[in-house]
Amino acid sequence: MLNRLVDRLLGLPKAEGPAPVVTKDLRVPMPDGVHLLTDRYAPAGTHSAPVVLVRTPYGRSGLLSKLFGDTFARHGLQTVIQSTRGSFGSEGEFRPFHLEREDGVATAEWLRAQPWCDGRLAMAGASYLGHTQWAVGPYLDPPLEAMCLGVTASQFITNFYPGGVLAADDMVSWASMIGRQEQRFAALPNPFQNRKTRAAMAHLPVSASDVAAIGKPVKFLEDVTAHAEPGDDYWAMSDHSAGVADLTVPVTMVSGWYDLFVRAQLRDFVTLQNAGRAPRITIGPWSHGEPASLRVMIQDQLGFLRAHLADDRTQLQRSPVRIYLQQASTWLDFEQWPPASTATSSHLRPVGGLGEPFDGEARPTPFTYDPADPTPAVGGPLLSGDNKQQDNKDIEARDDVLVFTGEPLVNDLDVIGDVSATVFVRTELGHADVYVRVCDVDQGGLSRNVTEGILRLRPGRPEADADGVVTAEVPLDPTAYRFRRGHRLRVQVAGGAFPRFARNHGTGEPVAAAVDGKPNRFEVFHDAAHPSRITLPVFTP
Structure with missing residues (x-):
């Protein structure tokens, strides 16, 4: 039976x-x-x-x-x-x-x-x-x-x-799981342990998060943070x-x-x-x-x-x-991946717009990333916790997240394939992360994440121009998604997404040992000379 x-x-x-x-x-x-x-x-x-x-x-x-x-x-x-x-x-x-x-x-x-x-x-x-x-x-x-x-x-x-x-969230989650998986009743749901593991992700240094989560070291976490x-x-x-x-x-x-x-x-x-x-x-x-x-x-x-x-x-x-x-x-x-599509760019515009390139000069938009209060993550491709699509309202209300929103779509927009972002950015410290997320905003204003990516910047990698501006080429996860007619595209730009990604301390200190950090001022450029944008593979049946 x-x-x-x-x-x-x-x-x-x-x-x-x-x-x-x-x-x-x-x-x-x-x-x-x-x-x-x-x-x-x-x-x-x-x-x-x-x-x-x-x-x-x-x-x-x-x-x-x-x-x-x-x-x-x-x-x-x-x-x-x-x-x-x-x-x-x-x-x-x-x-x-x-x-x-x-x-x-x-x-x-x-x-x-x-x-x-x-x-x-x-x-x-x-x-x-x-x-x-x-x-x-x-x-x-x-x-x-x-x-x-x-x-x-x-x-x-x-x-x-x-x-x-x-990838702090995934690494700490998996290390905690394998570290206790042979204990009695470990296979049963344990909300208390889940909360303890998630709280441990904020522990510094992150290499000691295993002890904070399950009370003992896990060799894998030592390896993955040390290297x-x-x-x-x-x-x-x-x-x-x-x-x-x-x-x-x-x-x-x-x-x-x-x-x-x-x-x-x-x-x-x-x-x-x-x-x-x-x-x-x-x-x-x-x-x-x-x-x-x-x-x-x-x-x-x-x-x-x-x-x-x-x-x-x-x-x-x-x-x-x-x-x-x-x-x-x-x-x-389809017979192959990716299917035929048209690479279509939507540009970040002054005052939070998204769409056609801005033809002129514009001041960069600033924000400050503080590792003592790291920009939080919500949803996305996580191993555990609240993953997939989530309401981004609280994230987008923060001062350390820039939001760029397009006009309502006249027709359905099918995006199938690889997504990327190009962000022209200047940072105060040189050590910084550029995090980009694409969201789908419905008629009621609910913003839900679709795809995202991150890139760590280090002094000289990539090289800055004479004004200290870096061109950050950020690959986002591939997707197959229909943005419905009347919905709007939205792009978030931030200095991190914690604890999915370990916080950037701004000091260049190895992540395994880093404890202290410095606030880091970002400037995101979106003028004619610096066309920050996302590029979407638009599919037409």
């Missing part, structure tokens, strides 16, 4: 036959003598068949085992779920991202040597479970049969430090992007417009696409790990795996790109 209910909730056909045979706690040896615990889910009667490998730091029970182990096996796919090094009974120390290539390749070789594996391997999973796929896929010979990449990317570095700024400065190649072991173009493995991807990996994942997709491969991707109106996305992701991965391992090709009959157009309540299919 439970299995039938799970299949119905996931939109899967009814699985026939007896329950899978489950073998727990297989000990898989690594080259250094460490053993990793692995569970095998085999359809009844399996003797020698392909294997779907799922490598996870989050344990081998609960929802994960139900979705990837039991469900896959009931639908004919032999699946093994392995706890990564140092997690949930596997030996060794859990150092996220450090040895996933070595351990993953060794596990694949061990599986191929088992009598119940016919030598064919595929991988599946999402988020970190996607990272463990990228740590294997470009390096395995013979190659995998398929990779199923949910909300993940070939390299996580740009998500640790987007625009050169520590946040430019030129540090500490995370090279986690960057598998160099192998993307040469990957010949069939790939399917799922992401969300408010997922923290969507920009990097689309970069992987485009790299594969431009290399002549045939990847496919589905992007919905979801945040990272949102329950509503699980149904689509499991359908996508199960169908793709059955196509490449069980000769059931029915799920391959679709377009390579399937995306949800927000505020239009519709899915669109």
Whole structure:
């Protein structure tokens, strides 16, 4: 009865036959003598068949085992779920991202040597479970049969430090989660712990936020804060992007417009696409790990795996790109990403206007960013907390946020693709962040965020002109969004968005140790000589 209910909730056909045979706690040896615990889910009667490998730091029970182990096996796919090094009974120390290539390749070789594996391997999973796929896929010979990449990317570095700024909210949230995930009842909802973790994000230095959140240090947070400065190649072991173009493995991807990996994942997709491969991707109106996305992701991965391992090709009959157009309540299919569009600029204008370039001279608009009272963040692609679209009223009322608003739209405006901003800015201290957000303002004045980006400025990077003005080129997250007729576009410019991004102290001190800060005066230019603007990919069907 439970299995039938799970299949119905996931939109899967009814699985026939007896329950899978489950073998727990297989000990898989690594080259250094460490053993990793692995569970095998085999359809009844399996003797020698392909294997779907799922490598996870989050344990081998609960929802994960139900979705990837039991469900896959009931639908004919032999699946093994392995706890990564140092997690949930596997030996060794859990150092996220450090040895996933070595351990993953060794596990694949061990599986191929088992009598119940016919030598064919595929991988599946999402988020970190996607990272463990990228740590294997470009390096395995013979190659995998398929990779199923949910909300993940070939390299996580740009998500640790987007625009050169520590992603404090995500890093502290994840460090707190993994630091207590093996405690009793850790998987249950805990509002008190959530509030404590969010409060800890304001702790200084940020490298000690783990102790403030859960009462003990987490090695990952020490690593990610200690290696946040430019030129540090500490995370090279986690960057598998160099192998993307040469990957010949069939790939399917799922992401969300408010997922923290969507920009990097689309970069992987485009790299594969431009290399002549045939990847496919589905992007919905979801945040990272949102329950509503699980149904689509499991359908996508199960169908793709059955196509490449069980000769059931029915799920391959679709377009390579399937995306949800927000505020239009519709899915669109394309042959490639991005679809053809027209790059259209809207310029920041004096007195808070947005639209055509300003033809003349105008004083720059000033504001002051104070790290002691950092400009707060609301909504967006966060790992936890109130994410996605939120009311921006309180943010836009602050003195440290500039707001530029366009006229009501005469027609619907569909924006599909990559969004960018160019901001001409002068700062008092040189060390500063330029944060840009695009919002959708409805007829009632409600301003809701659509996409955003940030760029860290350092003295000489980028170079200032003779007047000290820097041209900040800020990439924003890609989107697919319909701005409805009668709505208005709005652009926010600020010196930060805390705690999504770690505050800029204005001193140049490394983020791991910074405690004190200085207020920083900004001047944003928007005259004929300094055409600050956003550039939108306007799509016309």
